[in-house]
Amino acid sequence: MDGSLPLHICHVNPLFIFINRSHTFIHSIALALLIYYRASFLFQHPKTSATPILPWLLVFVAELVLSFIWLLGQAYRWRPVSRTVFPERLPEDDKLPAIDVFIFTVDPNKEPTLKVMNTVLSAMALDYPQGKLHVYVSDDGGSPVTLHGLKEAWRFAKWWLPFCRRYRIKTRCPEAYFSASNDDDDEGFGSSEFITERKKTQVSVCVF
CATH class of the missing domain: 1.10.287 (Helix Hairpins)
Structure with a gap:
């Protein structure tokens, strides 16, 4: 650099x-x-x-x-x-450094598991080279609820991450995205393919 x-x-x-x-x-x-x-x-x-x-x-x-x-x-x-930032001056993906994201939690009663998992999914969906982004969750309380939430979040991520990358979703927190009413900034908004994929992803998030 x-x-x-x-x-x-x-x-x-x-x-x-x-x-x-x-x-x-x-x-x-x-x-x-x-x-x-x-x-x-x-x-x-x-x-x-x-x-x-x-x-x-x-x-x-x-x-x-x-x-x-x-x-x-x-x-x-x-x-x-x-x-004043110049994102267009960022180097190519292969020259970007690897980054680690640590998410800490301790008590599912004070920190609802659903909120923590939304944070995890938001971090996993960051617009960054896949092989250079690592997300870690540290549960100091060792709660089985958090472990179960992580398993469900991992299953939902198989739908959510490709959906975000394919249509360049800007709001990458599932809870915030599906509760918003305006998706005009999403690439492909209004197309039949986008609507179909969005419904499938929304069904997955309801199960999650």
């Missing part, structure tokens, strides 16, 4: 930088004044204060935590960057 054209270009807008940093500066001053006001109350004599110290202290701690969270969120606003 050395000497080749870049796959993306970063853009930095000076106006956005000025606006974001000005906002951060003004907001920081306001927070500093608020913290000074809250802290100064703690040094007052209890007899001269009409407000109980415990509620005031709780509010002060909450404002400190929220201020800290807000401060952490300013990192990506300090120098906002946008990117």
Whole structure:
């Protein structure tokens, strides 16, 4: 890839930088004044204060935590960057590196097996060379329900993956695809062959 054209270009807008940093500066001053006001109350004599110290202290701690969270969120606003990508510059399939996709699950009650299997099928259907894409599922709970779901997903993948590749389906999560009402972006949409294949695949997903 050395000497080749870049796959993306970063853009930095000076106006956005000025606006974001000005906002951060003004907001920081306001927070500093608020913290000074809250802290100064703690040094007052209890007899001269009409407000109980415990509620005031709780509010002060909450404002400190929220201020800290807000401060952490300013990192990506300090120098906002946008990117323009050039997918047409990607190398040929035989030059692409192999990738591994790991999907972790532990409890089928908290992470429904159907949702996990939709994630697995979406990863398997990625538009990437077949021999260079590997999907792994790690079930830390060792649930038999998850194992059964994987077996059913493997059977359904025999229908789903060729269907996605043949008609260049863009939404490759089965649940999202079959619940959507507009498939105009699919290649071959409206043809009798596409409708037949879609019905067969939909019947398979109902069984799955």
